[in-house]
Amino acid sequence: QLLCILPYEVALRRGYFAEEGLEVELVYARGGSQALQFLVGRAVDYAATSLDAALQAYQQGAPILRFCSTGRLPLFALAAAPKSPVKGLKDLEGKTVGISALGNADHVLLVYLLRKAGADPKRVQYATLGPNLYEALKAGHVEAGMVQEPALTLLKEAGGRELVNLMDLKQARAYLGGPYEFMGVAVRREERQGRLEEMRALSRALEKALRFLHAANARLIADTLPKALIAGGDEERLRAVIERYRKDLYPTGVRIDLEAARRVAESQVEAGLLPPSFRVESLLDLEVLGASG
Template sequence: MHTSRNPRRRTLITLTALAVTASLTATACGGDSDAATTADGKAKVTVLRSNGAIFEPLYIAQDQGYFKAAGLDVTIKAGAQDTSQNAPSVLNGEAQFAMTDSSGFLKGAAQDMPIRIVTGLQSATTQTDPTDGLLVKKDSAIESFKDLEGKTVGISALGGTIQFICEYLVQKAGGDPTKVKFVALPTTSLTDAATSGKTDAVYSFGPFYFAAKDSGLRSVGNGMNDVPGIVQGVLFSSQEYLSKNADTAKKFIDAVAKAIAYANAHPDAVKAIDKKYTEVPDDFIDAHDINHYDKNLDTTVMRTVITKMHEFDLLDNEPKDDAIYWDQAPTTAGE
């Protein structure tokens, strides 16, 4: 279990070391050379997914043949528990694309890693019920995010979107984010941590969030839906790979876009994937709505996230847009 009120310094040191290692590895291997292909000419692509949620469109693109139709031979692998640590694998060519959340990506961008977001997977919206959020025991005295002052909150990874959203909502409620203690726990252990009293609260998501509520935990607020437009899941690649393989990358994100549309229209397909790749019981998955997926990247909300993360000392600097998005990524400027 990792514990930190403010993990920025440790995170930045780790990311810098990883960036140097990845750069040296890429150089030794010749960098991102032309993409490998199968015997029948399909471009080989490896993508690292998250371990918790929002990865469902990747498997749908595989199952529905969207990747194959685009001339791609795609391998999907589980990435790091802290998805911000997937960047070195992309930089050294072990994978061509990887998942993370917006804040996880920004930690790398703030360290000048040559990576770019290629597409969104999910963003918060008030059009659907929350699929993530803060959870406490029913008899907890915590009624708002302000009440987290002096408390311990369990999250899946330090310094990412979940820690940011907690600090942002604490501040929005009139509290002091510096007075909240965060501990990193495996996603599958969050419910038990809150139920047993190991932590005062936890922040969970996807099927794990619903399972926690069904087990008796109480939600506080509306999770990321309280910040509409915040990007909860993205796919990114290395700048070098994108410059050399733009056609392949465009085919990849177009296939994912088709899968996103299919996922939103076919909840049973999403639930089948959750049953296969998560540890949540089937009956919990069947009883709840799926996430709403969205390829679009709201650059206005992202800029707010960047500014606030810097204010909260979660980012060393504020990366500019041209250091964040691939020029063919589906961006939009919200109000």
């Protein structure tokens, strides 16, 4: 998902890491769980993942600390299939909704959305469709589904309907109560003190990248990405997606928004993935940079 990695690629390719005296290599993993396995196994020095992934790794015993944030919204929207009668969250009761997998971020978020809207998640059927979700939704095999971009745009062009777009800050405030912590950086807990100045330098570089994402035009941002990452894709559509979401998805600073992080933990508690007594502060290091909110 290119929208996840934009701040990191921008910081590297525009020289912001170098300005802070850092030599950085970006190593791509197959998802947040693998990235955190790399971190715990000492294959990398830091791991940039969603907070959802970090929470699960931490709950399973990973000795990690999360110290900065580069994303304040989840990269998901709930959309109805073409010709589906579904018009809102309450309409999903008794219907089948496509998700990537049970327990994944999109499933957890959907359950959280349903409960916030007063709908009963137990009355919804969940179809685990993995990478086939978009095609199944477009064909009407499910009534609705949790999608990302560019699938959301493509689905709307095919006659589908956007129900809730959590990549939109106004909608996130309306449906979730505010920002919902997403991408950020973790370090091995035992190395925190020895890496403290490096962590602050890394954070300063990423903050420069976030400000660039707010200030630059979408074409310049897209051109910052290495061609290998967008090979075979629709570059014009990518630029449109960046322009649509960049000021909502990315904060202008890297300090962790504690309330946004608490919403993610609350969603995992409600989905049964974390115990009711869990406190997200145990994973977060708010003293490296200070907390926002």
